[in-house]
Amino acid sequence: MPDTEEGVRPARLADPDVEARLARLEELLAGLESAPGPTVRSALEAVRLLTEVYGEALGRVLDRAGGELTARLAEDELVGHLLVLHEIHPEPAERRAERAVERLRPAVRERGGDVEWVGLEEQVARVRITTGGGGCGSGCGGATDDVTGAVRAAVLAAAPELAAVEAVAGASERQAAAAFVPLDSLMRRGAPRPQEPR
Template sequence: MTEPGHTSPEPGHTSPGGRLGDPEVEARLARIDEVLAGLEAAPGPTVRSALEAVGLLTEVYGEALTRVLEHADPALAEQLAEDELLGHLLVLHGIHPEPPERRAARAVERLRPAVRERGGDVEWAGLDGQVARVRLSTGGGCGGGCGSGAADVTEAVREAVLAAAPELTAVEPVPEERRAAPAFVPLGSLTRRDGGATRTRETT
């Protein structure tokens, strides 16, 4: 979210030092999607050549990332995998070193603070085959917008999990377990039972 008084970064602008922050990266990814969508909708051999060039360049970058992982020790490979941008690229090229379950669980953990800010909570509950399971609560005391809010949170969790682990087929919430209320025992009966036991011990 853009802070008051600041504008979103435009493509072509970089942060101090030439590095791209997460907002700049997101802006460029969104722009890439727009440009590719426009190219795919346009006819002609020039467009086909441009799309082919993009595909070939993507393959070369994927090969470069593969070679980086081959030279990385386990600790470095883990650091690379945990970086959000690098993690997405490794997933895109099918070379992510972590299993889908771990990636999906990390995506849920990253969303947890935002869900808690809205009064709810989300927790990873494991895999059922190729289906991710999450425990999701929207919190109590929500007003008339609670239903739409719950749907928004559920959709955000689904998108995050499937982006991190596209090998999975779906994301399903796990119903909250309802614990049975303890049986009510009148206090008077407990008093009488204790008293009777005391008198029995005294007469023996």
């Protein structure tokens, strides 16, 4: 972007402004895709070609950037999304997804739970989510759903090429399942049977 007359570059867009523009762009493209006619087809082709050229330019920037600068560029949320869009992100999807989970971890721990990266299996991210506090009552399911939704959104934003995010049982859930013994099994095994009346 050229300098202004005073030699100062204009301020960059704040993240909410970028998000608003991206949302509007999606609306406009969706409207174009549903409209008939050769003019619309030409407009969509122009957008596609422009996107390809910008992707090529971005790839060339990465080629010249070197390791440290490339890593710094990839850490920027908007630039990172563009690198993913053009399939030129320098980090593999698994590492990006793992980092997204690690970024959420402090907030989940603040709520008394935990989230940890388990791994990637056939393009499915696996995370272990635990909720805190024994005897949390009827609100636990909702809390777990909220955390799972937030983790899913963060992972797929960082690595949209992944197919899904799957939550695996946390330690507390496994222990609770192992500790549960049905009452009828206690009555069958070694429990004293009621005496028959004589």
